[in-house]
Amino acid sequence: MLATPDFGENVKREYSDAKEDYENKRKDCKRTAFQRDKDRILYSKAFRRMMHKTQVCVIGEMNEHLRTRLTHTLEVSQIARSIARDLNLNVDLAEAIALGHDVGHTPFGHAGERVLSDFLIGEDKKIEKDFDLNFTKINMGFKHNFQSVRILTEIEKGYYGITGLNLTYPVLEGILKHTKMKVTIKKEDEKEKKLIEYENITNNPKYHIDKEFSCSIEGQIVALADEIAQVSHDLEDAIEANYDSSTIIRCKLNELANKEGKIPDIGSQQFVKKTSNGEYEIDEKYFKNFVSYLIAQLIYHAVTTIEKNMEHYIEKKKNSPHIGYPVDEDLATADVVYRDYELYQDLEKIKNKYVINNYKINRIDGKARFIIRRLIKAYLTNPKQLPDSILKLYSKECTIEGLFEKIPIDHNNEKNIRYLDKECFEDFKKHIINDPKFLRAICDYIASMTDNYAIEEYQRLYSGEMNF
Structure with a gap:
C-alpha cells in the first residue's frame, strides 16, 4: 500500500x-492529524x-455564476477525494492538500x-530603473504555490505564540508541489528555468525540494x-461567460465528440445528438452533462493508470524498507498519467487556444496588471502608505545596519518605521525599498488582497477624490 x-x-x-x-489521549477522539489540518x-x-x-474570468464583470478561486478549490478537492478513495489512499490527506x-x-x-513574479525576479525593468533597485543582489521570486505554504506557515494567525497554522509537513509539501516549482528567468539573451528563492521554504529539507513532484501519492x-x-x-466557464470564442469552443468540442468514439455509445442519454450528416454534436441544453462525462473519462483513465x-x-520496491511516504517517483501527476492520453491533450489545446x-x-488581465503594478509603485514611492500591520511585521524583521535600533516603539509597544523622523526615514528609504524583507512584505500584502480590495486600494491611492 502506498x-x-x-x-x-x-x-x-x-x-x-x-x-x-490532549485529544490523542482521549479514547473518544477519532480525528487524525490530516483531518485536523x-x-x-x-x-x-x-x-x-x-x-x-x-x-480565470473576473466575477462580476462577466457573470456571477462563474467559478472563483474558492469554488475551483472545492471542485479540485472533490476530484482528488474521488481518485484517492478509488485507489484506497489517504482521502483526508488528499482533501487537506x-x-x-x-x-x-x-x-x-x-x-x-x-506581475509579482516579474517584479521580484527583476523582469520588470521599468520599476527596477525608476526606483533604483538592485535585483542581482535581492535574489527572490514569487509563485502562488510557495506563497500558499508561506501563508499557512508564517502569515495566517490562528494559534497564540506560533506563526501559521502548524500543519503537518506532508500537507505543506503536497501544497508546494501541486504545480511547477520553477519559473522562467531571462539570462542575457537566453531563458532558463530556475528554482526561485523563498525564505524558510527552499532551504527546508522536509519539503524535499530536490524533487519537483510531491513525495506523497x-x-x-x-x-x-x-x-x-x-x-x-x-x-464550461467560457461557454457560460459567452466569450467571442464560445462558438469555436463548441465546434472543437463537437469535433471531440466525434473523435472520441465512445460518445455514440451513450448518445441515448440525450446530451449528444446525431446531425443530418451523420455526425454528433453536443445538445446545448445538456452541455454540463457533457462536461461531467469528460471529467468521468479523465478520472477513469487516471485511476486505472495510477493503479x-x-x-x-x-x-x-518490495525489498526496500521504505515503500510509502516519501515516494521517490512521479506516479500520478498529469505529466505521467496523461502524456499519451489524447482526450486530455485535446482539451488542454482547446483551453490554451480559445480560453486563455x-x-x-486579455482585456481584464491588462487591467489587472496595471492595477497591481501601480500598487507596487505606490508602496515603493512611499512605504508609509502601507497599513500598520505590514509595517510592524517588516519592522520586526528589518536587519538594515544602523536602522533597526532607531525604529521607534508605538503605543502598542511594537516597532514601526512609520514613526521614524522624516530625515532619518529619507536617509534610509533607499535601503528600505532594496531590503528583500520589505519587498516580500509588499508582495505578501498584495497577494492577500481580493479582486475588489485591490481595485479599492488602487482607487484610494490614485483617485482624484479625497475620500478618508
Whole structure:
C-alpha cells in the first residue's frame, strides 16, 4: 500500500501541539492529524478570501455564476477525494492538500501572479530603473504555490505564540508541489528555468525540494485533480461567460465528440445528438452533462493508470524498507498519467487556444496588471502608505545596519518605521525599498488582497477624490 499513514514520524509538525496531544489521549477522539489540518485550512481567513479571487474570468464583470478561486478549490478537492478513495489512499490527506493548494493565489488569478513574479525576479525593468533597485543582489521570486505554504506557515494567525497554522509537513509539501516549482528567468539573451528563492521554504529539507513532484501519492493526485478541473471547468466557464470564442469552443468540442468514439455509445442519454450528416454534436441544453462525462473519462483513465503505476512501483520496491511516504517517483501527476492520453491533450489545446487567448480575458488581465503594478509603485514611492500591520511585521524583521535600533516603539509597544523622523526615514528609504524583507512584505500584502480590495486600494491611492 502506498497510502500515506496518518501516524508516526511523517505527521510531525514544526511546533508541539498541546491540543492535539490532549485529544490523542482521549479514547473518544477519532480525528487524525490530516483531518485536523483540513479543518485548520477550512477555517482560515486565507481560505475565505478565495471567494472573491479570480479563477480565470473576473466575477462580476462577466457573470456571477462563474467559478472563483474558492469554488475551483472545492471542485479540485472533490476530484482528488474521488481518485484517492478509488485507489484506497489517504482521502483526508488528499482533501487537506486540495483545500490549501491555492490560498496563496493573488487577486486577478495568474495575471496578478505574473506581475509579482516579474517584479521580484527583476523582469520588470521599468520599476527596477525608476526606483533604483538592485535585483542581482535581492535574489527572490514569487509563485502562488510557495506563497500558499508561506501563508499557512508564517502569515495566517490562528494559534497564540506560533506563526501559521502548524500543519503537518506532508500537507505543506503536497501544497508546494501541486504545480511547477520553477519559473522562467531571462539570462542575457537566453531563458532558463530556475528554482526561485523563498525564505524558510527552499532551504527546508522536509519539503524535499530536490524533487519537483510531491513525495506523497496523495499530493501527486491533487496536482492531477487541479489539471482535470482546469481543462474541463475553464471550458464550461467560457461557454457560460459567452466569450467571442464560445462558438469555436463548441465546434472543437463537437469535433471531440466525434473523435472520441465512445460518445455514440451513450448518445441515448440525450446530451449528444446525431446531425443530418451523420455526425454528433453536443445538445446545448445538456452541455454540463457533457462536461461531467469528460471529467468521468479523465478520472477513469487516471485511476486505472495510477493503479498500474503503483503496482509496478511496489514490486520494484518490495525489498526496500521504505515503500510509502516519501515516494521517490512521479506516479500520478498529469505529466505521467496523461502524456499519451489524447482526450486530455485535446482539451488542454482547446483551453490554451480559445480560453486563455480570448479578448475579454486579455482585456481584464491588462487591467489587472496595471492595477497591481501601480500598487507596487505606490508602496515603493512611499512605504508609509502601507497599513500598520505590514509595517510592524517588516519592522520586526528589518536587519538594515544602523536602522533597526532607531525604529521607534508605538503605543502598542511594537516597532514601526512609520514613526521614524522624516530625515532619518529619507536617509534610509533607499535601503528600505532594496531590503528583500520589505519587498516580500509588499508582495505578501498584495497577494492577500481580493479582486475588489485591490481595485479599492488602487482607487484610494490614485483617485482624484479625497475620500478618508
